Amino acid sequence: MSSQSPLEIRPHPSKGRGLYATKSFSPGTIISPFTPLLLLPTVSYLSSVCSYCLRPGNPRACSRCHAASYCGATCQAAAWKAVHSRECKALRQGIKDEGRRRQLPTPTRALIQALLCGEIGDGLKDLEGHVLEKKAEGDEWRNIEMMAMAACAFSGKGTAEELVRRAVEMLCKIQNNSFQRFDTDLGVVGLFLEPTLAMANHSCIPNAAVQFIGRNALLVAENPIRAGDEIELAYTFYTDPLFKRREALAHYKFVCNCLRCRDNLNVYQVAAISPNVNLNSQSLVPDVSKFRKHPAVTSPSKQSIINRHSETADRLSTALATIEPPSERRKLLKSEYNKSKALVEEELWAVTPLPDILFRISMSYGEEENFAFALAVACLIATACDPYQYASPYHPVRLAGLFTVANLTTHTAAATAFLANSATPVSKKATLEQKVEETLREIDQVSLCQMLLIMIIKYSPEKYGAELSLVGKAQMLLEDIEKLAGREKETSLIDEWRQDPNSEKSQAFFEFAVVQQVNTLANLGRGILSRDFDISAL
Numbered sequence: 001m002s003s004q005s006p007l008e009i010r011p012h013p014s015k016g017r018g019l020y021a022t023k024s025f026s027p028g029t030i031i032s033p034f035t036p037l038l039l040l041p042t043v044s045y046l047s048s049v050c051s052y053c054l055r056p057g058n059p060r061a062c063s064r065c066h067a068a069s070y071c072g073a074t075c076q077a078a079a080w081k082a083v084h085s086r087e088c089k090a091l092r093q094g095i096k097d098e099g100r101r102r103q104l105p106t107p108t109r110a111l112i113q114a115l116l117c118g119e120i121g122d123g124l125k126d127l128e129g130h131v132l133e134k135k136a137e138g139d140e141w142r143n144i145e146m147m148a149m150a151a152c153a154f155s156g157k158g159t160a161e162e163l164v165r166r167a168v169e170m171l172c173k174i175q176n177n178s179f180q181r182f183d184t185d186l187g188v189v190g191l192f193l194e195p196t197l198a199m200a201n202h203s204c205i206p207n208a209a210v211q212f213i214g215r216n217a218l219l220v221a222e223n224p225i226r227a228g229d230e231i232e233l234a235y236t237f238y239t240d241p242l243f244k245r246r247e248a249l250a251h252y253k254f255v256c257n258c259l260r261c262r263d264n265l266n267v268y269q270v271a272a273i274s275p276n277v278n279l280n281s282q283s284l285v286p287d288v289s290k291f292r293k294h295p296a297v298t299s300p301s302k303q304s305i306i307n308r309h310s311e312t313a314d315r316l317s318t319a320l321a322t323i324e325p326p327s328e329r330r331k332l333l334k335s336e337y338n339k340s341k342a343l344v345e346e347e348l349w350a351v352t353p354l355p356d357i358l359f360r361i362s363m364s365y366g367e368e369e370n371f372a373f374a375l376a377v378a379c380l381i382a383t384a385c386d387p388y389q390y391a392s393p394y395h396p397v398r399l400a401g402l403f404t405v406a407n408l409t410t411h412t413a414a415a416t417a418f419l420a421n422s423a424t425p426v427s428k429k430a431t432l433e434q435k436v437e438e439t440l441r442e443i444d445q446v447s448l449c450q451m452l453l454i455m456i457i458k459y460s461p462e463k464y465g466a467e468l469s470l471v472g473k474a475q476m477l478l479e480d481i482e483k484l485a486g487r488e489k490e491t492s493l494i495d496e497w498r499q500d501p502n503s504e505k506s507q508a509f510f511e512f513a514v515v516q517q518v519n520t521l522a523n524l525g526r527g528i529l530s531r532d533f534d535i536s537a538l
């Protein structure tokens with residue numbers, strides 16, 4: 001790397017090499033962008049994301065191999081030049097059966113590229129693959145050998161012993177150094193590998209994170225980073241309990257020895273010690289003492305509930321997203337919600353898998369076009385799950401949560417305006433539906449939406465902001481709102497808050513227009529869950 005580089009690779013006393021900052025970075029800033037050495041869609045997204053830029057859409061398949069699809073001529077031409085001219089030929093020659101060709105596992109396809117493109121093979125040379133450790137493991141090793149043999153055959157280079165040995169080595173390196181290429185709407189859509197970024201070691205309390213924009217990755221500071229600090233990323237799902245993280249890290253052949261693992265800290269305890277907590281003064285949890293003094297930080301009984309639950313909880317099956325019809329999905333969600341009842345009763349909303357269950361409940365209300373209930377549950381997630389799972393207000397999951405709330409208010413605001421004339425006062429015996437309706441009537445939903453969108457843009461990485469799909473969507477909605485007539489008073493208050501968010505007046509306005517309203521809706525969300533999902537209450 002050049003002397004101007006913000007990063008340098010140095011030996012680490014116990015982790016091989018590590019990636020170190022050469023200057024300081026504040027949270028939310030981009031440390032460096034990275035262009036991939038390897039970037040491929042996973043098998044299930046082969047026909048729904050572009051094989052070159054990995055953006056979702058309706059890409060057209062390569063007419064020769066049908067095993068790669070592109071969003072347009074530019075990506076197709078770039079991919080052809082970079083790798084596909086060689087890969088395409090190999091795939092066509094390697095196997096005649098079109099169906100099987102599409103099913104090649106992603107690592108095998110990545111290996112084919114590495115075998116055929118000298119520059120990719122060279123880029124992998126210095127990476128750690130833990131070949132010997134993997135060789136000692138029966139099943140995993142047999143799998144690796146089979147994939148390596150297949151890749152050698154597909155590449156048309158034959159299966160001579162020496163070539164297969166090299167292929168096995170490359171495959172181990174690909175597995176040990178790739179990132180899951182994440183898309184905010186779709187989840188994990190591909191594999192990304194870049195040799196410098198691959199030098200970053202793991203911590204369960206990372207100080208940086210990777211975000212993807214099209215082909216590229218951005219390394220973004222999560223915590224304040226000083227010159228000389230090691231850059232650490234989470235290789236696992238950050239919110240997973242200890243046993244799940246250990247299971248995932250075993251593939252990388254090390255046992256994590258970070259503070260979170262050593263003391264088995266729960267998410268609330270991690271959030272409480274995060275150097276990011278103070279950044280929350282302009283978030284949905286502006287009272288930062290709520291992080292430091294959350295009962296789960298000090299209460300042994302709450303900690304033991306979390307521990308007991310974490311030992312048995314499994315991540316919610318992804319099948320849930322595809323289960324039809326909606327009534328079946330609702331049944332399954334109900335059962336999952338009740339499995340986490342101990343957490344609900346103690347208000348431990350941020351403990352896995354509760355946030356995921358709530359997210360799917362909110363989505364299912366949205367699919368039923370019950371936007372008011374979807375919004376109330378989304379507000380609960382944005383106030384009681386996301387901030388404690390991710391203490392940084394810059395975290396992409398938090399920003400996505402704000403966007404969900406903002407987006408749902410565009411539906412509920414329209415419905416509220418439509419119903420405004422027919423509104424009748426709500427009696428003490430009002431149903432939850434009536435209470436939510438009444439609450440929404442009292443909220444300036446347009447200003448709430450506008451302020452949430454401004455927060456999303458403010459907390460997103462600046463230079464590449466517009467390229468991030470979330471920011472692009474937020475900007476479009478914001479432009480629509482700014483065109484609305486008759487909002488001079490609100491606009492002037494919001495502008496004042498935007499320019500000087502720390503003034504007393506702005507803080508009071510933010511507290512009233514955003515924090516209080518979102519919390520009121522979140523409380524209704526609690527009631528909705530209890531009425532519609534708690535089996536004992538039915």
Ligand SMILES: C[S@@+](CC[C@H](N)C(=O)[O-])C[C@H]1O[C@@H](n2cnc3c(N)ncnc32)[C@H](O)[C@@H]1O
Binds near residue numbers: 017130198199203254
């Ligand atoms: C993606 S590489 C990171 C760069 C690596 N340290 C190197 O020198 O090539 C992943 C490997 O780094 C090591 N590693 C990463 N994080 C670690 C940690 N927290 N503790 C011990 N080893 C770690 C493990 O050997 C792991 O397989």
